[in-house]
Amino acid sequence: MRGLLRAELRKTASTGSWWALLVPVVLLTVSINAFGGLFGATVTGLGAGSAVVLLASLAYTLGLTSVLAMVHGVVVVTSEFRHRTITTTYLTAPGRDRVLVAKILTAGAIGTGYAAAAVVFGLGVGLAVQGGGALPAPGPLLGVTATGIVVCWLWSVFGVALGMLVTSQVGALVLALVYVLAGENVLALVLNSAEPAVGSTGPPLLARLTAYLPVNAGDIALYDVPARELAGPRLSGVVIEGLAGVTAPPTGWVSLVVLATWVTAAVAAAWLVGARRDIT
Numbered sequence: 001m002r003g004l005l006r007a008e009l010r011k012t013a014s015t016g017s018w019w020a021l022l023v024p025v026v027l028l029t030v031s032i033n034a035f036g037g038l039f040g041a042t043v044t045g046l047g048a049g050s051a052v053v054l055l056a057s058l059a060y061t062l063g064l065t066s067v068l069a070m071v072h073g074v075v076v077v078t079s080e081f082r083h084r085t086i087t088t089t090y091l092t093a094p095g096r097d098r099v100l101v102a103k104i105l106t107a108g109a110i111g112t113g114y115a116a117a118a119v120v121f122g123l124g125v126g127l128a129v130q131g132g133g134a135l136p137a138p139g140p141l142l143g144v145t146a147t148g149i150v151v152c153w154l155w156s157v158f159g160v161a162l163g164m165l166v167t168s169q170v171g172a173l174v175l176a177l178v179y180v181l182a183g184e185n186v187l188a189l190v191l192n193s194a195e196p197a198v199g200s201t202g203p204p205l206l207a208r209l210t211a212y213l214p215v216n217a218g219d220i221a222l223y224d225v226p227a228r229e230l231a232g233p234r235l236s237g238v239v240i241e242g243l244a245g246v247t248a249p250p251t252g253w254v255s256l257v258v259l260a261t262w263v264t265a266a267v268a269a270a271w272l273v274g275a276r277r278d279i280t
Helices: 002-012 017-044 049-082 084-090 096-128 138-165 167-192 206-210 216-242 252-277
Strands: none
Touching: 002 017, 002 049, 002 096, 017 049, 017 084, 017 096, 017 216, 049 096, 049 138, 049 167, 049 216, 084 096, 096 138, 096 252, 138 216, 138 252, 167 206, 167 216, 206 216, 206 252, 216 252
16 A cells, blocks of 8 residues: 555656646635735724634635645546556556555645645735734634645545546546536525425525535535634524525534535445446
């Protein structure tokens, strides 16, 4: 297994995909958190509220970073099918399942690095633009950072699984980006427009499902801490509903479990399909 990991790390280091995607991560982080820092300084007058604005800005940045982490996971796998090096990889490895695990660990490490870079650059730029704004408390900042790392890692793994299922690089990227950036928003809009059942007192069941879609689950987990800091535990759900466009969101840790369940299902499907795929 160590040999496979070394091989995957060398493949990743020898290509430009990891740093080519790191560039937009940094650029998005700088631009979003510069605006967030400016907004926090203007609206809150450099009071404690600026720290909450910065937390929300970091959460939004990490959500976008997770998309790029997923893209890298797709590229890691599909590039081997595109250049037909997957045959050599499978023939020299002790098993296809180990190849999948090695790719998951490698892509996950890159996704984790993207999240760490987003937090470091985002925090630095946000505080610099605020010009003396309040630094977020260690607990909430650690919570957003840890959640962002987990979310980016999970989406990296999802990208690997999708690349195993859809070996065409263009096809996998188009499918992933269309769903993540637009498809789930349309689906959530349709579910949110469902009429409640006759005699029911709460939100419609279909509307409640919006919080359990994969992209929304990651967003809820990321916005959980900033929403609690802004509105308190009782009203945080209302804030998250507005930010993520969902109905009746669960707590952040439940949302992480939901996202992890989606990713696990994708990995299981990738393992089943990959184990039976003809590579000759």
